[in-house]
Amino acid sequence: MADHNTNPSNPYFLHSNESPAVVLVTPLLNGKNYHAWARAFKMAIESKNKIKFIDGSLTKPSPDDPLHIPWVRCNNMMLSWIQHSIEGSIVKSILWIDNASQVWKNLKDRYSKGIFDVPSPLSQSLHLINKPAIFLVSKKLCNRNSLLSLSATHGP
Template identity: 40%
Template sequence: MYESQNSNYVDHNDPYYLHHSDSPGLVLVSQVLTGENYASWSRSMNIYLSVKNKFEFVDGSLPKPNNYNPFKLKSWIRNNNIVISWLLNLISKEISASVIYLDTAVAIWKELKE
């Protein structure tokens, strides 16, 4: 969750916000990506990640912050890892073996698209 260090205000629309239900084991969509179902799987994931305000982590519009803001960097890493876990939970074991060592959700998303 991203909040100002000097404030108790929490912005639920901030992409760094994590709800207590946003766990790594969360199942987002009902279908697992097997390869031939990419179009419907990616559409479902796009919708869900948008609802969770996390699509910026897969489309590249929220880049990794620099080290000058350690609070924001830690929040970005935590959210990126949550999104990675969601993606890995929803792809076949064969496909996950080819992307598991990629460091960012955007890198995994691009690889799955190819």
């Protein structure tokens, strides 16, 4: 039972340096960046071995269970981390939900249905394009096309 106090692999373990005021990811969830935000947040809490608190696989133990208090403590930490990682207007809408997995589901239901904020392969590649070279090629093509149309109109 005391394993959760010393074993970092235990999902109930909280390191002494953990703080409920920490912002785990930026930018904050603003309603338009859900997919990127959710991925970053999941990565952050997976590194802390707390994913079970948002995926619903670690349910709240009964009050007489010795793990009830550690579950409540970790769930509250998760709630705080979520609240500190989203914009204030969204925080107000989830403030009174007491279960981290229910908050996670609420946010997913509300914000995951929009246009994905995941970059397309094209937009990911755009930053690799040499824009000055494209300009020069375009200019040469325009000049070539102008010469071709002049020769077609006025003869050789």
